[in-house]
Each structure stands twice: as structure tokens, then as C-alpha cells.
Amino acid sequence: MKKTVKKYWFLLAVVIVNLFVLLFYPQKGITALHFTGKNCLNFLFMLMPIFICVNLMDVWIERDIMIKVIGKKSGFKGVLVALLLGVVTAIPLYALLPVAGVLLKKGGRISNILIFLGASTSFRIPLLLFEISSLGWQFTFVRFGVNIIVIFAIAFIIEKILSEKDKKTIYENADNL
């Protein structure tokens, strides 16, 4: 019982809040649930191929190859691969995380995975195109320029901060995914 609660505390908490809202503001509660149902299908539709691709990758791609491409000693090439991979991957953060997880599992360098995450969330190509059309090229261009520096800064600072022991725990965690 205690284990179940610990595992599902987030869902339980939200369900309880939702029940309260339904009880006191039925209209708002129903609209909120309606949103949840509709989007649940949309998001799952989007996630399904990701999960399949990620696990095909997990089964087929040898750890050694991955380590060579974006691992610890991949150097500049690894950074570039991570950056390009991120720029062309047009999926939201929640769908990116499993991908990042499997890259870690395959021995990817932590900073490269953070670059991949950062590049995809803040300046993937479809997003840039859409941003230009709605907010103008000036805004997009300046934000892009500033953000590319930010992404690298975040990736390298975090890798510096993590101790060897932290890294070991992180890779062990990824191994159990």
C-alpha cells in the first residue's frame, strides 16, 4: 500500500484536487477533464511511435557505436551530432525525455545529451519557422543567438558540477529504464 502511494503520489494528488474542483465548481471541473481526455489521446498518438523507435534503437544499436558517436571521447563531432539531432527532432519535452534516457543508457556523454535536449526544446527547425511567422524574424533571430550560447553554457556547467559518483548513479539509473 505504502509503496503504491509512493509510486503514484503525483497522480493521486491531482485526482484528489480534481475531485474537489468537480465537487465545488462542477462546470470548471468538467471542462478540465474534457481537456484531459482530448489531449490524452493526442499526446499518446504522438508518443507511441517515439516509444517504439526508442526501443528499436535500444535493441539494435550497439553501445560501442553510440559511445563513439556521442560518448565521452566524441569531442567536437559528438557536440555537433547532438546539436543537429536536437534541431531536427520536433517533439515536446515530455516525449524528448525517453529519447534522452536511451541515449544516456547507450553511453552518451551527459553534456551532449543536455545539448540535444536544449537544442530541441528551444530552437528546433519547425519551431523556428513558426516563431518567425508569428513573432517576426528579428525576435526569432536574437532569441536564437542568445539561446545557442545559453544551451552550451547549461550543458557544460552541469557536467562540471556533477561528481564522478553522481555520474555513476545517473548512468545506473538510465540502465534500469
Next chain:
Amino acid sequence: MNAVFTYILYGVTFVLLIVSFLKDKSKTLLSLKKAWKMFINILPQFIAILMLVGLLLEVINSETIQHVIGSKSGIAGILISSLLGVFTLVPVLIAFPIAAELLNNGAGIAQTAVFISTLTMVGFITLPMETKYLGKKIALLRNGFAFLFALISACIIGVILV
């Protein structure tokens, strides 16, 4: 744009599955089994996230957003819009038109930039999920730094684009 990408993704996945199946049946089945396990594992957290977003969207609508982070809202406006970005999980396809609307109605550039930056890079709601895949330490550090840098870069963008 996202829908097209999803269809392409389905096409690619389908082709990969067939190729994989032709090459090695048992490996393919193993990967599908793993995909299913991954799916079941993440489902409860995922439903929770969507329920929370549904509730949040009921409370915060675009009018409220326009009211709170107008062009004269200054640093308080920047802070508020950064928090809005952190705590909401809105697809960018919805967020950009909102942001454009904000700018048209005289919202500050810095406020809009920080909203987009935190919305795309920092996710409070997805934090449990991130912890699961990348570990607690990376998740916390990444979101913390992304938040900090979003504030700094927003100020830079605000200065450049005045």
C-alpha cells in the same frame, strides 16, 4: 507543422519496424515488449500531468495573461511571465499565437521572450518524468539553470530589440 511531423514519424517507425522484423523477429518483439513496458510505466504520471494542465488552463486564460504581463509590468512582469512559462505545459503552436497577441497588445519584448524560453525549456510539471529518465540531480540542475538563463537572456533580448 507538428501534425505533419507526427505522420512522418509514423511512416518512419513503420518502415523501421518492418526492416527490423525481417532481420530479426525475436529482437523486434523484444523491442515492442520494452516499448509497451515503457508506456505502462509512464502512463500514470502522464495522465496526472494532463489533468493538472486541464485544471491550470481553467484558472489561467489568455486574458489574465495579457492583464498581468503588460509592457509596463517591468521586472515583476518578467518574473510573473517566467513563472507562467515554468508551470504551464502549452504546446508551442498555441503559445506562439498567444505571444504574438501579447506583443500586439503592447506586452514587453523581455516578458514575451522569457515566457517562451521558460515555456519551452523549463518544465515544473514534467519534473517527475525528467527525474525518472535523467535522475534527480540533472533534472533539478537543468531546470534551475534554464530558468536562470531564461531571465538573463530575456533582459539581453529586451535591450537589443528596444
